[in-house]
Amino acid sequence: MEGFLSTVENVNNAINSFVWGLPMLILLVGTGILMTCLTRFFQISHIKHWLSNTIGGIFKDSHVTAHTEKEDTQISQFQSLCTALAATIGTGNIAGVAVAIASGGPGAIFWMWIVAFFGMMTNFSENVLGIFYRRRNEKNEWCGGAMYYLSDGLGSKKGCRQIGSALAVLFSIFCIFASFGIGNMGQINSIAVNMNTVFGIPTIITGLFLMVVAGLVIVGGLKRIASVTEKLVPFMAVLYVFFALVVCVVHIDQFGAVFTSIIKGAFGMRAVGGGIVGSGVAMAVQFGMKRGVFSNEAGLGSSVMVHSSSNVREPVVQGMWGIFEVFADTIIVCSITAFAVLSSGLVDLETGAVISEQVSTALVAEAFSSVFGKFGSAFIAVAILLFAFSTVLGWSQYGSKAFEYLFGRKTIKFYHVIFVAFIVVGATMDLTLAWDLSDTFNGMMAIPNLIGVVTLSGTVMKITHNYVQRKILGQDVKPMLSAIDDIQQLHERELKTKEETAEETA
Structure with a gap:
């Protein structure tokens, strides 16, 4: 077994060095910069609008209907956000x-922070494309995600049909594997190790318990997952942020030194651990970006699969929830x-x-x-x-949608069984691997x-401009919805019926 794990580690290290090399970081941040420019810095220029129409909308009477009413095959916009945040607010935060x-x-x-700022518009673009290219399956459920805007969006361009389909298949395959990594084993391992360290519970016991609980929820499908996450996510996020803020307030006299250290460390004015300055900058950039993506998942195309199941009609509206998702995850919780x-x-x-000998979550626990x-x-x-x-x-929902795209809806139960079984594997394997x-x-x-977001960036720009014309500038133009x-x-x-009803009510 040790020999097998050693081989897996060596192969993974070789692939990881290539995947997370300079070209990938340029593509990742470059996509966010491109979408920020094309949408005219939407995350700043329309910050009041997207805040009032996301988290602010929950407290407005005019948004109650949109928030609560939904068909049996749909989930509300708030539920889609909570399910997406459930997948993003995790051990990465x-x-x-701590690892970064x-x-x-x-x-x-x-x-x-830099990755999050531009990642807001990457996530926005993914959600806009997800809603715009989504479709219904045989059970009348919404199906959307990168695989659909790659096959139907990129694939609709001249001479790109085969490459769009090929990239859609590759994305789905990688998504399934990622669901077992970031979405399963990495998370479960962190739980099991912490339960063992703090409470002395054997990792195998934790793994078996979580396997049973997860199985009961996951088998119920998206609506049961959404029902659990819309209650769990707000509760755990508020509780964690409250206690973390108490720690910050107690040590508030250190804030000036902390902020100075972050800025100087980012630009090599101080080396990491007293090492070479240039190397320190490279390590800061690499780990900051990698852990930023691991935390908020902007650029992965993952959360768009659950955002696309929302009852929303406007692509930009769900895109704004994507902006808030990254903002809440990285700018607030990670900071x-x-x-x-x-x-x-x-x-x-x-x-x-x-200075501490602790690592990973133990470092935060010591704080x-x-x-x-x-x-x-x-x-x-x-926590x-x-x-x-x-x-x-x-992530079980993300993997399910990718599996459905490749093998059809009838095979999802098979994926669920394998996914739940791997929870025990994750609980007992090496955390580093x-x-x-x-x-x-x-x-x-x-x-x-x-690749899909960049090639369809013009479509995102047009949809966003169309929305701004109609909803912010009040112009009478035909909406771009699907x-x-x-x-x-x-x-x-x-939309027309909704507007007429609103006028009559007013």
Whole structure:
């Protein structure tokens, strides 16, 4: 067994070096920059609009109907966000941040912010394309994702039919493998290790327990997953942020030094751990970007598969939920985690070297323990359990959609059985290998998706401009709602009826 794992590790390292090389980072960030420019910095220029129509809309009476009413085969916009956040807010926000700091120094956090800022528009574009090219399956459920805008969007361009179909298949294959890596084994391993360290529970016991619970939820399909995540995600996110903020407030006198260390580390004014300055910058950039993507998944094309199941008609509306998803995940949760760790005296802010002997989630647990004592470690263990388990639920849906695209809807149960069985494998395997495999699958999955986003960037620009003309500038133009004529006409009639009803009510 050790020989097999060693071979897997060697092969994975070779692939990982290629997948996460300079060209990939340029493609990843470059796509976000391109979409930011084409949409005229939508995440800044229309920040009030997208905030009021996402998280702000939940508290408005005018949005209650859109939020709660849905057909049996659909989920609400808020449920789609919670399911997507369930998959993105996971160990990447705790262990991922700690690993980024330990490997790339405090400067890695700056590059996580950069990836998140441009990643907002990458995620926005993915969701816009997902809604625009989605279709119904035989059970009248919405099916959307990178595989559909690659096959139907890119594939509709002259001479691109075969390459679009090939990239769609590759994306689906990589997505299935990624669902076992980032979405299963990496998350479950973090849970099992923490439960063993803090409470002494054997990893195999944790794995078997989670396998049973996950099986009960996953077998129920998207609606059951969405029902669980819309209750679990807000609760765990608010609770974690509250306790992390308490740690930050207690150490608020260190904030100036922390922020200075992040900026100086990002641009090589201080080397990581006292090493070579140039090497320090490279490590900060690499680990900041990799862990940023691992955390918010912008560019992977993953969350679009559940966003596409929303009851929304406007592609840009779901795109705005994508912006908020990245904002909440990285700008808020990851940043608070980073400041909690860096302000707790566990890292030398002058050199960037980690003083503590702890690694990964244990580093965050030690930061919380500096304020809450033993309760801090116990709380992080429970937080990891909730964060990571919800991620497993979200990614089971992603893998299901990819499996459905390749093999048809009737084969999904087979995927569910294999996925649930691998939970036990994840609980007992080496943590380092689980994370390394997750990094590799993330990169392989992102490549075809980013190719699709870039080649269809003009479509995203037109849809966004169309929305701005109608909803923000109040111009009377025909809406761009779907690439499929029947769905376009249906949505037009629904929007017209909705507008007439609103006028009568007013």
